[in-house]
Amino acid sequence: MKIVLDEGVTTTYDIILPETAALSTYGVSGETDAARTIGFRIKGNEGVATGLENNTTWTIQVGLQENVALANAYGYTVTVPGVGSATITNASWTDVGEVTINGQDVDISTGVTVTPVEKLTAKFVSWDAGSIVLEFNRPVDETMATTLTGSYGLSGVSGTNVSVDLGEDGMTVTFTVKDESFAPGDVIDIVAGMKDATFPGNTLGQRYAWTLEAGGGATMTAPTP
Structure with missing residues (x-):
């Protein structure tokens, strides 16, 4: 007007x-x-x-x-x-x-x-004797996502034998083990606090964890399904 x-x-x-x-x-x-x-x-x-x-x-x-x-x-x-x-x-x-x-x-x-x-979440994709693949629903902070200590937990293998890589999509994380093998019963977890790459305030609000199963699958144990 x-x-x-x-x-x-x-x-x-x-x-x-x-x-x-x-x-x-x-x-x-x-x-x-x-x-x-x-x-x-x-x-x-x-x-x-x-x-x-x-x-x-x-x-x-x-x-x-x-x-x-x-x-x-x-x-x-x-x-x-x-x-x-x-x-x-x-x-x-x-x-x-x-x-x-x-x-x-x-x-x-x-x-x-x-x-x-979307709020940041994660899911299990697959595993075999040499690798485990997880996926976030949004691109995550590269430094946190590729640092094993402080970001993830592993049982059944030594962390010094595991490398972590973030895919080009910024969401797919692959854990590769050398001199050892992943096996059913091993547990992998993502600690609370993993950050979104674009919005640092968008974090995993709690721990995510899976127990590996025979055949390449896993059972989610945290948060409670």
């Missing part, structure tokens, strides 16, 4: 923001998080996106409107077309990107998308 002031004939403009809405509006289906709402504002000007002068640049922010921990995902990546993206994990306002007033109102109210950032 343009406002013309009588004195000096100054024209001002508005940034038309997306409406505050439940995450379910953007396709989020988590039983708890779907009901959470997100809102938008401009940084500065007390968040008011109207009556803005021409040739001024403003930062768009997004934030969860309830100060309650997320339940179904680590966070949500919000994308505003033509502005940018931001991942929100709590009620703090987070910068999305900038828009500039250029002689007309700026409408960024449509086309917003929201993508969940």
Whole structure:
């Protein structure tokens, strides 16, 4: 909306923001998080996106409107077309990107998308006498993922005979043993605290462990299946 002031004939403009809405509006289906709402504002000007002068640049922010921990995902990546993206994990306002007033109102109210950032988890893939393969659901911190001591636990073989490699996908971890062999009954575990490569705050919240079984399978013993 343009406002013309009588004195000096100054024209001002508005940034038309997306409406505050439940995450379910953007396709989020988590039983708890779907009901959470997100809102938008401009940084500065007390968040008011109207009556803005021409040739001024403003930062768009997004934030969860309830100060309650997320339940179904680590966070949500919000994308505003033509502005940018931001991942929100709590009620703090987070910068999305900038828009500039250029002689007309700026409408960024449509086309917003929201993508969940899954909580970090891991699963067992396979094993044989010479190797064990595990897989995370998201790329993990390379240093942590390739360091045996402090990140993993192994029973049945000596850790000094085991090397750890992270696949190109950043999610697949292979343990290779030399001079010894993995065998049924051996236990492999990932300690709590393994970090997401992109979001360090997204960590394994508890220990994961599997007991190897004959035939290449394993029984998950932690967390309780």
